[in-house]
Amino acid sequence: MSGKLIQPPSMAASRGAISRRTGDAKMLLSFSNFNRKTLSFSDNPLRLRPVFIGKVPEQSSASSPNEQEEEDEVLAVSQIKEELYEALKGINRGIFGIKSEKKAEIERLVNLLECRNPTPEPTGELDKIGGCWRLIYSTITVLGSKRTKLGLRDFVSLGDLLQQIDIAQGKTVHVLKFDVRGLNLLDGEFRIVASFKIISKSSVEITYESSTIVPDQLMNIFRKNMNLLLGIFNPEGLFEISYLDEDLKVGRDGKGNVFVLERTE
Incomplete structure (x- = not known):
């Protein structure tokens, strides 16, 4: 009876995920916990477009003297x-x-x-x-x-x-x-x-x-x-x-x- 060693999930796997779907050319990579922002890439045969999602700093309506x-x-x-x-x-x-x-x-x-x-x-x-x-x-x-x-x-x-x-x-x-x-x-x-x-x-x-x-x-x-x-x-x-x-x-x-x-x- 042969023994099989089961590896615990790595730390890298806990931070990110790679999801694939058979027959679909799209691949989604998601990296989180990077300065509280999320970076997503949508990969297809024609173009690679980065999309940044984050909180835009609020700006005061009143202008400073400068x-x-x-x-x-x-x-x-x-x-x-x-x-x-x-x-x-x-x-x-x-x-x-x-x-x-x-x-x-x-x-x-x-x-x-x-x-x-x-x-x-x-x-x-x-x-x-x-x-x-x-x-x-x-x-x-x-x-x-x-x-x-x-x-x-x-x-x-x-x-x-x-x-x-x-x-x-x-x-x-x-x-x-x-x-x-x-x-x-x-x-x-x-x-x-x-x-x-x-x-x-x-x-x-x-x-x-x-x-x-x-x-x-x-x-x-x-x-x-x-x-x-x-x-x-x-x-x-x-x-x-x-x-x-x-x-x-x-x-x-x-x-x-x-x-x-x-x-x-």
């Missing part, structure tokens, strides 16, 4: 402007205040534009500066008692804020349009006339000359608060043009206020 900087670097000017216009929707130019998060977002986009300024010496290309510009954002605000005294909380609405620049005369006219409920003053406006002179490759000095309010009914409303109105909107002082192209201008005054204007007729 990732944000990298994304900012590749943004084109057209995309930045598009995002800026989107951020400015519904905030009424920021005149009556905005949330800090929104302000930070706008400031970031403005900074990105300034880093890509196509006209680094704007005062040397005055033809690009002249014409009419409309304010679409400013960090100047009219809040609290100032807004109440000017009637901008109740019956006076602030319309377009325009900047008309006459290069030949060296003059600027700042126009604030108002609508007054009940008086139907659709064309009421406050005009500030100033002169300017070039003081550097990117900045000018603005000097106040005069101001008027028309029609008389509107003047009567603001007469008591003319100094307040001028204190807020008088453009006098240093103005640096930090970004300029065919249809958009960004500037900063001597107090650090930011102004974003678009060209208009």
